[in-house]
Amino acid sequence: MQLLHDAWLIFLKDVRQEFKTRYSVNAILLFALVTLVAVSFSIGTFNAGSDIKSALLWIIIFFSAMSGLSHIFVREEDKHTADTLKLVAQPTGIFLGKFLFNLVLLCLLEIITVPLFFAVMDFEIKGVSLFISVLILGSVGLSAGATMTAAIISKASAKGALFAVLSFPILLPVIIAGISGTKIAVQQTAISEASGELQMLFAYSVVVITAAILLFDFVWNE
Amino acid sequence: MELQIKNIGKDFAERRIFDDINFSLKSGQSAAIVGPNGSGKTTLAKIICGLIRPSRGEVIYRIENTPIPQQEIYHHVGLVGPYLELYEELTAMENMLFFARMQRVPNAEDKIISLLSQMNLAGREDDEVRTYSSGMRQRLKYAFALLTDPQVLILDEPTSNLDSDGIDRVYAIMTEQKKNKILLIATNDKMDLKYGDIQVAVTS
DSSP states (O other): OHHHHHHHHHHHHHHHHHHHHOHHHHHHHHHHHHHHHHHHHHHGGGTOOHHHHHHHHHHHHHHHHHHHTTHHHHHHHHTTOHHHHHHHSOHHHHHHHHHHHHHHHHHHHHHHHHHHHHHHHTOOOSOHHHHHHHHHHHHHHHHHHHHHHHHHHTTSSSHHHHHHHHHHHHHHHHHHHHHHHHHHHHHOOOGGGGHHHHHHHHHHHHHHHHHHHHHHHHHHHO | OEEEEEEEEEEETTEEEEEEEEEEEETTOEEEEEOSTTSSHHHHHHHHTTSSOOSEEEEEEEETTEEOOGGGGGGGEEEEOTTOOOOTTSBHHHHHHHHHHHTTOTTHHHHHHHHHHHTTOTTOTTSBGGGSOHHHHHHHHHHHHTTTOOSEEEEESTTTTOOHHHHHHHHHHHHHHHHHSEEEEEOOOHHHHTTOSEEEEOOO
């Protein structure tokens, strides 16, 4: 309970900070909107198939996430508040709070971007509940992997480039399963049709969150 | 409360910062960590409060001869140092409430108002920390460090950025702390050194 209490307080603190600076929200949303417009202009006239559109959706989500999710730890290091935070919180509580913040941020991005993508790209899906399940599980996996990677790169000098480079191989399974699940949702309505993808996304999230909880102490304190 | 520093040494890559530091303090005692610039005073202070791990040796906190687990040390230690910053986007009160709730300080708001008043920051609690001068930020760090009435207070360059009123207030805090708790000061200021019962020399 103490960990959850700490995580919740850290989440609220980060929300309050973000509300005042809007750094991550602006970075992620602007990147997503610019990419969406660029994609719609460049391939909108080609009548791209659902496979390509599914891939494009997840590419937009991934790169938008890359533009803002690292900020959660980079901000603590750049502003020299990381040591202050270490003095009051257990590492696991810090990870869970930051993970929750990134998850909420990513969901906010998707709430705005995904309907826009559907409208702009003339993208239709039959399995709405299946698609939402893929999106939620994919977001959990993306947020968990990105939060852990953000903690690793926050102490480096070339943070921006390193974050995308390190995150890509870690998050690749989520992107692949997300694209595959979305493709199935275009044609099928039953969740069982994409059980493999959903199991993969669920297992990935569990493994990454567990590994992060076990390893975060070393990342944060070394 | 007892603080024991046993054979502490620290290396950064191939470079040995210091080695074989030994001393112990009990409640009512104080020490000044001294040494030339770059000798590792700040590194030692960070090791003692658990912010970084030593390469060798151990830091032991005991209450009535019972060692305190590493993860509980923070509840007993207050730290003020130039490398510690508070959240500048938040107000002083938002900062203090966050830290107080994290550390489960009872009657947090009353305690915070009392501490801000003690550091002459009353009336500025709803201002964002980014609007504070460096001296006011230093005062706020003291309010943060004293939130839990720590048994061990570690002050790294305790009077930096402070005006004469601020320095007087810090000396009052140090006098009070060393009455029945542990005080550690990392400094080269001759006035600050008077508050250390013993001097711990840090040399490469």
